[in-house]
Amino acid sequence: MPELPEVETIARGLSRRVAGETIDSVWLGEKPEPLKSSSEEILEVLSNKRILGVRRVGKHIVFDLAQGRGRTPVAQWIVHLGMSGRMMACTAEEAPVKHTHAIVKLGSGRELRFVDPRRFGRLSVSRHFEAAGVEPLDVSLEIFISLFRGRKTPIKSALLNQKLLRGVGNIYADESLFRAGIRPRRRAASLSRKELQKLYRAVQKVLKEAIALGGSSVSDYVDADGEEGFFQLRHRVYGREGEPCLKCRTPVKRLVIAGRSSHYCPNCQR
C-alpha cells in the first residue's frame, strides 16, 4: 500500500526513466476510474505532450507535461495508486499483465503502464494541480503543531487526514506514534506542545528512513523498477499484533480507529 515513501521511490524511479520522453499515444481501459477527469479529458491533455519530469505530491505521482518541445509545464497527469496500483515503465514487448487499465506509449518505444487489481487507484489530469494539506517533510514545527489545534478526532485519524498532512498513511502513522510514545486514540487537541514536537520529529524520521530504504513492501508493493523496499523490516508495531514490543516486550495491541487497524504498545505509548 503505497504511502509517501513508496510513492517518492516510484516517482524518482519513473523520472529517471521517462523524463524528456514524448507521449505518442494513450490507451485507456474500459473503466480507468478517473478521479476528476473523464477519459476524453485525459486523452486530450496527454496527447502531443512531453514529460518534463515526475514528482511526488502527497501520495500522488505527478507527471509534469509540456507542449511539444516546450520547457514550461502546461499540464499535469496525476496518478494515485490507491491500495494496489502500480505504475511501471517497460518495453512494448512485455506482455501486459492482468488489470492493466492504462498504457501510455512513449517516443522511445517504451511504455508506461498503470496496473491496479483493486481499482482504488485514480488517474486524472489538470492544468493547475494543487493538493490540500502540507508536506510532512517540508512543514515547520509551528505549522505542524497548528494543524492539530482544537481537533477532537483521535491523533491517528488526524495523521491520516490528507487535508492536514499529505502522504502519511496507516503504516507510517502507526510507526510515527510508536516512536513518539503517543497512543493512537489520544485526542489530537489533548497533545502537549512537547508531545507534538516529538511527533513532528518522529514523522519526519520515519518517512526519511523509509525513503532511504525504498519504502515498505507489504502485500505486493514494488517500485517502478519492480524492486521491493526494505522498511517493513524496521516496522516496530505495524502488523505485529500480539508480538512483543521491541523495546519492552509487552505484546503489541491492535484496535480499529476510523476503520483502520492501529497498532501500538500499551506500555511505551501513553
Add this chain to the structure above:
DNA sequence: ACTATTTCCTGGATGC
C-alpha cells in the same frame, strides 16, 4: 466546521 461512518474493489486468507 467537524467528525464518524459507509462505500468502492478484489486477491488472499480462513473456515467448514
Add this chain to the structure above:
DNA sequence: TGCATCCAGGAAATAG
C-alpha cells in the same frame, strides 16, 4: 478440494 465469507485500506461521499 471447493465454496463462502471475511478482511485489508485511501479517500470520496454521506450522514450526523
